[in-house]
Amino acid sequence: MDARILDGRALATELRDGLTARTTALAERGIEPHLRVVMVGEDESSLAYLRGMRSLGAKIGVRVSVDDLGHACDVATLRAHLIALDTDNDVHGVILQQPLPRHLSIRDIADAVPERKDVDGTNPLNQGRLAFATGTRFVPATPGAVMLILERSGAWPLRGKDVIVVGRSSVVGLPVALLALAQHATITVVHSATAEIRTRVRAADVVIVAMGKPHAVDASWLKTGAVVIDVGTTVIDGKLRGDVDFESARTVASEITPVPGGVGPVTNVALMRNVVTSAEAVILV
Ligand code: NAP
Numbered sequence: 435m436d437a438r439i440l441d442g443r444a445l446a447t448e449l450r451d452g453l454t455a456r457t458t459a460l461a462e463r464g465i466e467p468h469l470r471v472v473m474v475g476e477d478e479s480s481l482a483y484l485r486g487m488r489s490l491g492a493k494i495g496v497r498v499s500v501d502d503l504g505h506a507c508d509v510a511t512l513r514a515h516l517i518a519l520d521t522d523n524d525v526h527g528v529i530l531q532q533p534l535p536r537h538l539s540i541r542d543i544a545d546a547v548p549e550r551k552d553v554d555g556t557n558p559l560n561q562g563r564l565a566f567a568t569g570t571r572f573v574p575a576t577p578g579a580v581m582l583i584l585e586r587s588g589a590w591p592l593r594g595k596d597v598i599v600v601g602r603s604s605v606v607g608l609p610v611a612l613l614a615l616a617q618h619a620t621i622t623v624v625h626s627a628t629a630e631i632r633t634r635v636r637a638a639d640v641v642i643v644a645m646g647k648p649h650a651v652d653a654s655w656l657k658t659g660a661v662v663i664d665v666g667t668t669v670i671d672g673k674l675r676g677d678v679d680f681e682s683a684r685t686v687a688s689e690i691t692p693v694p695g696g697v698g699p700v701t702n703v704a705l706m707r708n709v710v711t712s713a714e715a716v717i718l719v
Contacts, residue, residue, distance in 0.1 A: 475505030
């Protein structure tokens with residue numbers, strides 16, 4: 435079997451066009467959607483991320499600005515800064531760039547991200563809404579991107595499918611599991627303490643991998659015809675590697691996302707979609 439490629443770049447372009455129509459309509463009413471990225475000191479990966487977001491924003495009509503509070507910023511200062519953005523009417527979306535420096539824990543800060551501008555679903559209130567399957571305006575970007583890709587795969591609808599998620603982080607594994615559960619899939623979440631992972635993965639119709647271990651999953655882990663979504667991104671020798679050994683897995687899977695060019699490009703558009711949705715809400719209130 436040679437798997438069909440689930441092309442994230444093509445999907446991102448398609449979604450981008452839809453967003454541009456929405457930002458054009460907002461511009462006619464004098465509103466420019468505005469994303470504020472809050473950083474606690476710059477590093478190479480956050481600067482690369484920022485460049486990507488700025489370039490995407492310029493294409494679709496979303497302003498991206500940055501508040502860099504510096505490496506030494508303490509919890510109280512960061513919290514106060516985030517809380518103040520709630521009443522800044524010029525800002526529609528707020529994200530806190532992660533990972534944070536070691537002296538800061540996201541657990542002490544997440545609830546300070548303004549709930550109604552929380553475009554990456556960081557605030558525990560928005561995470562809780564996902565758990566209740568009541569829906570939230572702000573599905574976190576990467577889990578949202580995984581679902582956008584699955585919607586266009588042969589695995590959709592997920593109702594009754596066996597879906598396995600490798601990884602249980604609060605930014606990817608756990609929310610993606612909740613979203614798939616809300617689509618009536620049967621979910622297994624595995625992690626570093628799970629026994630017989632490979633056997634469990636081999637039983638699944640849909641395999642979502644977010645473990646941060648480059649090329650850990652190969653064809654021997656997969657049921658013939660499985661749909662494979664690779665969220666992993668690790669830079670090795672200047673190249674981006676996924677958690678799935680693509681060349682091996684494609685011989686068994688029916689559909690698969692590449693890295694790069696799979697989940698990543700859709701993630702950025704999913705985040706911008708939330709910013710545009712937040713700006714549109716200004717008109718509705
Ligand atoms: P994380 O917080 O480090 O979580 C990794 C998860 O994988 C943990 O739950 C961990 O288990 C599990 N795990 C690690 N090694 C394992 C093993 N050998 N067997 C089974 N489970 C294992 O990472 P993350 O933030 O979720 O990110 C995961 C990957 O996705 C990274 O490569 C990251 O760069 C990438 N990512 C990509 C995007 C994108 O847009 N494409 C966005 C976000 C993240 P424990 O909980 O037991 O430790």
